Amino acid sequence: MSTLLAPSHTAVDKIPLGRRIEEIKREKGGYYSNVAMAGRLGIHVETLRFMLKGKREIYTFEFDKIAIDLKMSVERILQEDIKEEVAHLSGDLKECKNSAESIQRALRLMEAAQGISEIHYALTRLGIAFRNAYQFTDSNKVFKDSHQLALKMQEHYGETDALYSNVYHLIASFTAIQDYVTASKLLDEIMPFFEAIPSRLSAISYQKAKIEETNGNFFTAKEYAIKSYQYAEQSGNHVTVARTQLNLAHFHYVLSEYKEASELLVRAIEGLENDTRTQLIAHKELGKTLLKLELKEQALAQIQLSLVKAKDLDWKDMIGKLMILMSKACGDPSYAETILNDTTNSLRIRYLASKCLLEHFKTLNDGANFLHYSKITEGLCVDFADVLDEGEL
Structure with a gap:
């Protein structure tokens, strides 16, 4: 990239730069209308509009002027000031450790956030931190707040990635507080957004399976898991297929259908060659299933193999x-x-x-x-x- 051009996206949440500026402008009020801001910058209002809509690149000297006009540092607009903090937090959230510290870090980042996109992602990290600390009511409230922003992002920008990610977390939070009715309704509401995306329909079907499982409806749960598997096959992504095989094996297991579970797990392990952690889960599940089948020597081999891999990953x-x-x-x-x-x-x-x-x-x-x-x-x-x-x- 030429140094004459400003970065196209922010450093942390990868928000398009034009959108980032537009959201900060909107938050600051009428003084930052396109007409008023273009006049202060000395550019045509249509030029500014094209820049904000991503239809024209933003030059570094223009971006510097915009930052001064917004009374913000270039680093703050580009999220470079929070890059290390978010990286530290993301690592802790992934490993589910330092819960109290993660909540405090996520709250600090939330206070610094500006614009609906950055606030949405900050809320998401905070919601995960609360969930890791088993504060499920707080987690649910935060994810509901981020859901409203994700809907606005979908409405304003046609972006479904944030909405999909949010729904995944929000459904899990409703399930954690045992609000299964709302969880099911939410899944039905967002389904139309993803009708043409088999991989996401697969994930939504799996969420329905987990809700039914939590309600004790194991046979219905398995039916949704089968649908999830079928959607995954339509996606053509062999890793997604393997993960749904692992998920479906779980429901065969809880229904004491151990032979079917073991067959699915063997296939899942083959398909997860490039997903080490999920493959390790599949090996562990196969070991459990083989114990249920009273095949102790085979089970022991799986467990010993898995233990070596788990120690390599330092997965406590x-x-x-x-x-x-x-x-x-x-x-x-x-x-x-x-x-x-x-x-x-x-x-x-x-x-x-x-x-x-x-x-x-x-x-x-x-x-x-x-x-x-x-x-x-x-x-x-x-x-x-x-x-x-x-x-x-």
């Missing part, structure tokens, strides 16, 4: 889950004990380890150890279902 929660599965596969409680005794593991993972140990000693009719781990499990979370059926494992 996944390592914990796989160590628990190692105890199930080997009949050796030491793996789960290691996870339970490591207080740096999440409470949920330690709970799963405790449940695994509880089941192990119950099978051995070891009353003393059963009572010991009963107390620990109860202290973490009371639930006596089969550990292999735990959705978190």
Whole structure:
């Protein structure tokens, strides 16, 4: 790119520069009408309009004048001033760590945001931070606010990417607070925006499957998962297809259709060659499924392979889950004990380890150890279902 030209998009949220300027102008009020601003800049009003609509490039010297007129730094308009902060926050959000710190960081970025596009993306990061901290009511409120901005972005610019991403998060937040009726209505409302995009129809169908699953309607959930798989095949994207195979395998699993689940997981693993983390999830799920099929040697091979990969990725929660599965596969409680005794593991993972140990000693009719781990499990979370059926494992 020539240095004579200003960047075409912002550094963080990739907002088109013309749109970014237009949104800041609109926020600042009538003093920044096109006519008034063009007069101060010494350019024709149509030239300014073309620049803002992306129909004409903006030269660096013009952008400098615009920044001065807006009484903002070039760095603030281009989001260069928040680049490192957002990168730090995004890393923490992806790894689901430093929840309290992430919320504070996201709030600071929210306060600095200007224009509906930047505010929308700032709200999205804040909503994810609240969700990671299990503050689901706050997360839902934030995502509802960002939804209104995403609708405006769709209306003003014909942009569906922000709306699609927002709906994905918003549906999950409604599900977390158990408002399934609103979640279903929202999915039906936004469906027309994505009728010609099979990959997104696939994702929406999967969201419906998750809502039905949460309501205990497992057969209906599986039907939506099948639709999701079919839409994915229409998309022609083999990675999307593989992910929907993984998703569909889950519903076969919860319905105790382990053979069908294992077959889908094998195919998913092949298709996820370039998606290491999702492929690792599929390997882990195959290990669980093979245990249900009582194919312990094959299950152990999957779990050991997955454990090596999880350690390479330094994926702590996944390592914990796989160590628990190692105890199930080997009949050796030491793996789960290691996870339970490591207080740096999440409470949920330690709970799963405790449940695994509880089941192990119950099978051995070891009353003393059963009572010991009963107390620990109860202290973490009371639930006596089969550990292999735990959705978190």
